[in-house]
Amino acid sequence: MTNVKMKVNGKTVAREVPDETLLSEFLREHLRLTGTHIGCDTSQCGACAVHVNGKMVKACTALAVSLEGAEVTTIEGLANGELHPMQVAFHDNHGLQCGFCTPGMIMAGVDMVNRYKAEGRELTSEAIRHELEGNICRCTGYHNIVKSIEDAAAKM
């Protein structure tokens, strides 16, 4: 057991957890932030995507104890009073159906827009599709997810 302290969605939290606790378990079971979802065991579906120190990672494939002192943002912490433009865009463009992959899709969308803007690259629809390699959706056929991210990119 290790006492892990990190900043999650702007709040400092500390919990005594077994060393093998994954970040996803830490968020879901210890902090009860259940918006981070588990859709696979092989780090491929991306339903658990969160931001750690500003970078997207799969919470199912990181040990909580290895993230001592980290700043973590989950889907619950994305909105800052009002909805994040990416959240708005998913609503406006019907970018979700069952909603299960949605938190990961939104976190991936925010990450890619931020990265492309920082690097001064154009985030084309083709680039969005490539960037979504690590996020699987079974409902939407991606059409409206790509539209949502394009829409948000124009507004972020």
Place this chain on the structure above:
Amino acid sequence: MYPVKYHKPNTIDDAVAALAAGEEAMVLAGGQTLLATMKQHLASPSDLVDIRGIDGMVGACIDGDTLVIGAATTHAEVAGSAVVRKHCPGLAALAGNIGDPAVRNMGTIGGSLANNDPAACYPSAMLALGATIVTNTRQISADDYFQGMFATALEEGEIITSVRVDAPAKAAYAKFAQPASLFALVGVFVADGPHGVRVAVTGAGDDGVFRHAGLEAALASDWSAGALDSVDVSEDGLISDIHGSADYRAHLIKVMAKRAVAAA
């Protein structure tokens, strides 16, 4: 997962000590393979020794004409590194196409090389570039380092600290992804550099990454995609699985080699 004890040493010596102390201790570098394996109960280390807190393990720099990349440098960092992009753009491009963006933010070059997955991208680059794998105890040439599927020259308790790559004149990688995993079904890295013209193939070999003499010879005499047309790529020793038969892989080796040459 099975219970495990986590360690995050600040020095190599402490890491080595922690590895030696654990009953079945393993190095944790990025965890993108190891943690997934542990989740499925396919690995059960007693201890995990996280090397990401050790000084000098992260980042890339140039030492003369040699590119030095810390073992705990993530794929995203290698892909984005100005130094790597300048001295070996083919390697940066390879790193930028491993896994997916989230995996690239955690997975590391050292972790990939220590695991030596037969379908991983990095081993082909190291072999084709004639890289040197630097550990806490010695320097190992890539030719000696890769010893078959998931097998390397690393001894018990030995930790990769960096890799050294002599900047090539030309180098590029072409990957045909296994459709499900997006690992390499066939990946070919071609390089023309201080270690000569070398062609290394990943994803295809029964014994993991390998060099292809016929392709190398053809490119050594004429560095062009067309020069590869007449090369015979045998299916002997190649993997046959549900995603690709040996003859298909043999065919793809040539196709990918030509595409890599065209991109270099």
Place this chain on the structure above:
Amino acid sequence: MSSGIGKSVKRKEDKRFITGKGRYTDDHRMDNQAYAAFVRSSHAHARVKGIDASAAREMPGVIDVLDGHQLTADGIGNIICGWAITSKDGSPMNMGAWSALATEKVRYVGDAVAVVIAETQSQARIAAEAVEVDYEELPVVAHVAKAGAEGAPQIHDNAPGNLIYDWELGDEAATDKGLAEAAHVTTLDVTQNRLSPNPMEPRSAIATYDDAEEHYTLYTTSQNPHVARLVLSAFYNVAPEHKLRVIAPDVGGGFGAKIYIYPEEITCLWASMKTNRSIKWTSDRGEAFMTDAHARDHVTTAKMGFDSDGKITGFKIDTIANLGAYMSLFSSSVPTYLYAPLMSGQYQMENIYCNVKAYYTNTVPVDAYRGAGRPEATYLVERMMETAAREMGMDPAELRRRNFITEFPHQTPVLMQYDAGDFHTILDKAQKAADVAGFPARKAEAASRGKLRGLGYSTFIEACGLAPSKAAGSLGAGVGLWESAEVRVNPVGTVEILTGSHSHGQGHETTFAQIVADRFDIPVENVQIVHGDTDKVQFGMGTYGSRSAPVGMSAVVKAMDKVEAKVRKIAAHTLEASEDDIVIEGGQVKVAGTDKAMAWHEVGLAAYIAHNLPDGMEPGLKETAFFDPVNFSFPSGAFICEVEVDPETGHTEVVNFTSADDFGTIINPMIVEGQVHGGVTQGIGQALLEQVIYDEDGQLLTGSYMDYTMPRAADVPFFSVQHHETPSPNNPLGVKGCGEAGAIGAPPAVINAITDAIGTNDLAMPATPLAVWRALQAASKPIAAE
């Protein structure tokens, strides 16, 4: 109005999902919760000689280890298939016993033999590995083509030769005659690749037993919680219905996989009683691949005859279908009544004969998945049409047009009476949107880049809105397939709709609200949809078979009819007018042609205050209705797919995909188009990427996303979606259902496009790069002289 029928109202349910506040089963946590982990067979076929749980019982956190003998001793019943199919010789289907925890034999890799209950999930899983099961391995048959062979291993004692049924539909003699008289006969062998549905939320269950009340509560990932309760109660003897509450909260996709009641839910309920703890089980993805019902998996040979004008003279189909190791809930109906009656497609046919033999194999049960039977039929019919056109040197669209049905209602020779359609117009719309005329130029341009470009059609029909109860009953269904609704107008005028339909991504909270807002002319925000809880909703048959709109919404309409009648009476009484003069609009209930009016909410208030109601009227404003359709609804569509094949690698890129659909009346175009996008992508997945593979020993080779290829964003293009509405006369809204069209129509369009591109018809799904490269290799090799 802005939120009524036909408007793309943005979804009311979105906010909780985009903020991480959705509440799926695994997000719930009960007091006193423990975890279940299943001990599963690693053999595909074996006798269970003994189970030694002594070591597991001693492990940290373990509360109990339970097995099938205890389950049976407690009277828990076998899992059943709810649709009885009769073989052509009149004999009933051979249903083998399926216990939630196997006792004598295991029949597929993953078959559960015991369950470990522990304080944490991790402890339960680790202890499950310590349960020692003594197996005597038996020979295995994992592939349907071998299941009926002489000497094949016998899986169930009561199914000789592993045959479940040998069923037929249609007139064989007439069909043979039609084929004999044909000017041209096309023969086709096709396989339906086996699929895993893969909703992104894995299955999960939390069962709680209240020993004081002798009452159970089950949270579970279900598309039909009432059916789950009915079956758990009536057949599995878990508890009588009034002592069992089933809640399906937010559910992360279903696609069929969450229709069925699986061993795990039964076991969790029973274990909660045995241990007096809440028992949670959540599948991981590996377990999902191993235990969620799979889909498709047919091998078919078929012949279609044409006269010299290209008119179809006969269609004969011979199919063997794999139902896996046990018969799942709807499994028997999928390759029979959801399959053969669709063989007429959009075409005038007089003679059809279909023979289906279903077999057991040592694989996980096979059941309905998006489309269920109809994709299998459509794939066969549409590949047949395209292949025949090529063989006869005709334009494939023209061959289809020559055979299109043009008058409705239309009775096919295979049971179905099509309700409404306009096949020429939807094909026109698809061809125009896809710019078929410009295809030769695009093909030439692709060739200049070294790519092979091809175009393929699929013009298809589905039977949706499952189903008229009487018809379903006469065909063997064990339940009626009506739907129910309750419309509750509150004293403040807001409305709650309680529906037996279940939304797991379809957007019911919006579309059901739209039909209420449209009817009563009130804001969509003032309507709340309640579903997914057997304690709240009267009853329901759930969501599958594109039935929520044609059947579920129709029940709402029927209940609204009753509400409206009462509203008229109250308003007429209060306003001293005739009921016939009452109109409902603009948030008011008015007397036409006067300024006399009550606000909508005043009617609600009047109904509940009841100070001044017409003599004899009961207070309150709440009505229930059940709707049983008179027929299926028949959505139809025309899909055009364009692909580019890289001949060097065999990789196929879908570059254009156009759909023109007739879903009857459309409630919300945005949501309907989303359903098309998702369905088409699953169809593209089947055509290009997805395949469950078992080896000869029955070991699953595609047990994770490392080996089972899910469609990703880069595998699909933006879609062009066109609509043409011919309302169904069979329900009050004229809707036909839209959930399955994409998955039904897309696979043949994709394969027809690829075979067009590569110039050979010898290609099976999935058309992986390897398969396409092989087909190209085979086509380029000269055929050796015999």
